[in-house]
Amino acid sequence: MASSTPATALRELEAAREHAEELRSGIRHHDHRYYILDQPEIGDSQYDTLMRELRTLEERFPDLITPDSPTQRVAGEPVAGFDVVEHREPMLSLSNVFNREELRAWHQRVVRIVEHERFGFVCEPKIDGLAISLVYQDGRFAVGATRGDGLRGEDVTANLRTLRSLPLRLDAPAPSAFEVRGEVYMAKSEFARLNDERAAKGEQLYMNPRNTAAGSIRQLDPRITASRGLDVFIYQLGWADGDAPAATHWEAMRWARNAGLPTNPLAERFDDIDAVAAFCATWVERRDELDYEIDGVVVKIDEFAIQRQVGVVGREPRWATAYKFPAEQAVTRLRAIQISVGRTGVLTPFAVLEPVVVGGVTVSMATLHNEDHIHELDIRAGDDVIVQRAGEVIPQVVGPVLSLRKGRRLRRFKMPERCPVCDTSVAREAEQAASYCPNRACPAQLPRQVEHFVSRGAMDIEGFGEQRSHMFVSKDLVTSLSDIYQLSKRRDELLALDGIGDKSLDALLANIEASKQRPLRRLLIALGIRHVGSETARDLARHFGTLVALRAATREELEAVDGIGPIVAASVFEYLHDEEYAALLDRLVAAGVRTDEDVSARGGPLQGFSIVVTGSLEHWSRNQVEALIKALGGRVSGAVSKATSFVVAGSGGGSKRERAEKLGVDVIDEDEFVLRLREHGWSGE
Numbered sequence: 001m002a003s004s005t006p007a008t009a010l011r012e013l014e015a016a017r018e019h020a021e022e023l024r025s026g027i028r029h030h031d032h033r034y035y036i037l038d039q040p041e042i043g044d045s046q047y048d049t050l051m052r053e054l055r056t057l058e059e060r061f062p063d064l065i066t067p068d069s070p071t072q073r074v075a076g077e078p079v080a081g082f083d084v085v086e087h088r089e090p091m092l093s094l095s096n097v098f099n100r101e102e103l104r105a106w107h108q109r110v111v112r113i114v115e116h117e118r119f120g121f122v123c124e125p126k127i128d129g130l131a132i133s134l135v136y137q138d139g140r141f142a143v144g145a146t147r148g149d150g151l152r153g154e155d156v157t158a159n160l161r162t163l164r165s166l167p168l169r170l171d172a173p174a175p176s177a178f179e180v181r182g183e184v185y186m187a188k189s190e191f192a193r194l195n196d197e198r199a200a201k202g203e204q205l206y207m208n209p210r211n212t213a214a215g216s217i218r219q220l221d222p223r224i225t226a227s228r229g230l231d232v233f234i235y236q237l238g239w240a241d242g243d244a245p246a247a248t249h250w251e252a253m254r255w256a257r258n259a260g261l262p263t264n265p266l267a268e269r270f271d272d273i274d275a276v277a278a279f280c281a282t283w284v285e286r287r288d289e290l291d292y293e294i295d296g297v298v299v300k301i302d303e304f305a306i307q308r309q310v311g312v313v314g315r316e317p318r319w320a321t322a323y324k325f326p327a328e329q330a331v332t333r334l335r336a337i338q339i340s341v342g343r344t345g346v347l348t349p350f351a352v353l354e355p356v357v358v359g360g361v362t363v364s365m366a367t368l369h370n371e372d373h374i375h376e377l378d379i380r381a382g383d384d385v386i387v388q389r390a391g392e393v394i395p396q397v398v399g400p401v402l403s404l405r406k407g408r409r410l411r412r413f414k415m416p417e418r419c420p421v422c423d424t425s426v427a428r429e430a431e432q433a434a435s436y437c438p439n440r441a442c443p444a445q446l447p448r449q450v451e452h453f454v455s456r457g458a459m460d461i462e463g464f465g466e467q468r469s470h471m472f473v474s475k476d477l478v479t480s481l482s483d484i485y486q487l488s489k490r491r492d493e494l495l496a497l498d499g500i501g502d503k504s505l506d507a508l509l510a511n512i513e514a515s516k517q518r519p520l521r522r523l524l525i526a527l528g529i530r531h532v533g534s535e536t537a538r539d540l541a542r543h544f545g546t547l548v549a550l551r552a553a554t555r556e557e558l559e560a561v562d563g564i565g566p567i568v569a570a571s572v573f574e575y576l577h578d579e580e581y582a583a584l585l586d587r588l589v590a591a592g593v594r595t596d597e598d599v600s601a602r603g604g605p606l607q608g609f610s611i612v613v614t615g616s617l618e619h620w621s622r623n624q625v626e627a628l629i630k631a632l633g634g635r636v637s638g639a640v641s642k643a644t645s646f647v648v649a650g651s652g653g654g655s656k657r658e659r660a661e662k663l664g665v666d667v668i669d670e671d672e673f674v675l676r677l678r679e680h681g682w683s684g685e
């Protein structure tokens with residue numbers, strides 16, 4: 001960069017300044033499209049190019065760096081401690097209501113004060129994160145603070161700058177200075193990603209997204225905050241110098257959104273309290289659909305004039321309330337850790353809890369997975385533990401409340417050395433977390449094997465189920481899986497059982513008969529071979545085609561199957577060549593159970609696949625490929641989404657390719673496509 005005279009240097013600087021501004025406004029625009037609107041116009045690599053160009057320019061002309069430059073997001077050196085920020089207006093809390101009646105009572109209190117019902121409501125999810133205050137001055141993000149005690153918080157500006165969804169500069173006319181408030185949170189997916197990373201490094205796992213978000217914002221080193229993928233929703237306009245940009249909350253949020261601030265798109269405005277109640281009820285049901293945790297719905301009166309009129313009591317405004325959902329976490333006493341023995345003999349510890357209501361349901365048991373898991377979380381019988389239940393998920397023990405343990409001596413858990421059901425010495429496979437009972441005759445195993453054999457993903461025998469599995473085994477009507485196909489010979493004994501009449505028995509026997517026609521992969525699942533789940537079963541069935549071929553395979557041939565590793569191969573081989581299991585297979589075959597796989601199954605090899613074709617292909621026209629996909633049972637889609645199985649791309653086809661890459665969807669070329677078709681059983685005709 002040879003600049004011969006001061007005048008040229010100046011001109012160069014001016015040109016650089018202009019170019020830097022162009023780049024910044026371009027980047028801001030794309031940030032907005034990506035983080036706020038979720039409608040990116042350019043791909044990641046183009047975005048990176050813009051950022052790189054700006055960074056280079058700023059390195060050359062450091063004077064051009066502005067605090068609101070996108071390059072400053074990945075910012076700053078660690079600080080020794082946080083400065084204190086006094087909130088100009090206190091950050092309030094919310095009163096709570098827990099049901100429709102309490103919501104109505106809240107509404108009635110407001111009506112009594114204003115003496116009419118001519119006001120609206122704005123409702124939106126109550127995010128389980130941490131409250132922050134953001135001050136913008138002259139259109140630029142100036143100060144960000146935590147809520148603290150409501151009057152004074154901590155200055156976390158440098159950390160908040162790293163949040164990509166927060167604009168450092170606004171896009172619309174704004175008061176010279178104003179404050180907005182919002183909630184910083186960590187998405188569930190981000191939390192899972194972070195914990196996966198930590199698990200891989202052998203680090204202790206984080207408890208929940210909320211605490212992790214709070215911890216991440218209060219990092220002294222902004223680089224750590226930046227790596228945590230936090231997000232934010234603005235939910236309130238605080239104070240504003242000069243004219244307020246709106247007269248209602250709804251308008252204020254629209255203004256904020258237009259200015260580029262991230263507001264929650266799920267917010268809705270209603271005119272009557274019944275509609276508000278319906279909104280709350282909907283989100284109790286739908287909370288699990290969201291990628292962030294919510295613990296209720298916030299209901300606010302829309303008109304600022306009415307808000308002022310009803311005012312604040314203590315720390316809680318009368319003009320808003322939180323409709324709280326039933327808590328998904330609760331603390332209760334862990335009475336004991338007991339062991340259940342599964343169908344493969346695996347010993348699984350579970351928690352016996354002092355019954356407690358979580359998410360509206362009474363919980364008295366929860367899984368504890370395995371011994372390592374218990375030690376990792378340091379859970380001990382006698383502890384007070386946090387129990388969690390989300391949606392339909394099985395209750396889990398999140399961890400002990402260590403502060404409540406102090407002074408009490410609780411014993412670390414130890415896996416029993418003998419099976420609690422049959423007293424056989426327990427075995428533990430090297431490198432496997434699970435202990436198991438090696439006694440195949442252990443009475444704990446057979447009923448569960450039967451239950452699995454008849455279940456939907458396996459032989460799918462309707463009307464059999466858990467209860468009958470256990471009953472038939474206990475009555476010695478089933479002493480081996482193959483006995484299921486001998487039940488038709490034991491009509492009288494079956495009819496003597498409780499709850500089985502002629503009609504239901506006929507139906508059951510017909511369903512048992514029909515199950516003989518399931519393809520080989522279902523049989524392989526049903527057998528419950530260790531390490532063989534539905535995918536492995538499918539791979540084996542497709543590869544070998546028949547049970548005869550599978551039984552003839554060597555260990556090496558098993559290992560050579562795509563997707564099958566040495567542990568699985570060994571397990572399958574040992575099963576097939578075990579005397580007892582080989583005899584079981586022979587009995588099943590003799591009973592007439594089908595033993596081959598039908599590759600040209602009903603819907604064709606591409607059934608269930610959604611495929612996008614883009615760009616120009618070499619050997620085929622797009623139409624030909626699309627016709628082929630449909631002929632093989634697949635679905636052709638015009639747009640790439642998370643549901644896309646893969647994208648077949650020729651030359652060109654840029655934007656769909658980029659979108660697929662962003663979403664982590666496979667992009668393959670023509671040759672690979674043909675390979676996949678063959679893998680899925682297409683013969684090439």
Ligand code: IVH
Pocket residue numbers: 092093094124125126127128129130131132147182183235236298317320322
């Ligand atoms: S409005 C007067 N809207 O809930 C306070 N708060 O219990 C008005 N919160 O500290 C708050 N999501 O951090 C509002 N959509 C939302 C919210 C929300 C979460 C938090 C907020 C506040 C706490 C009150």
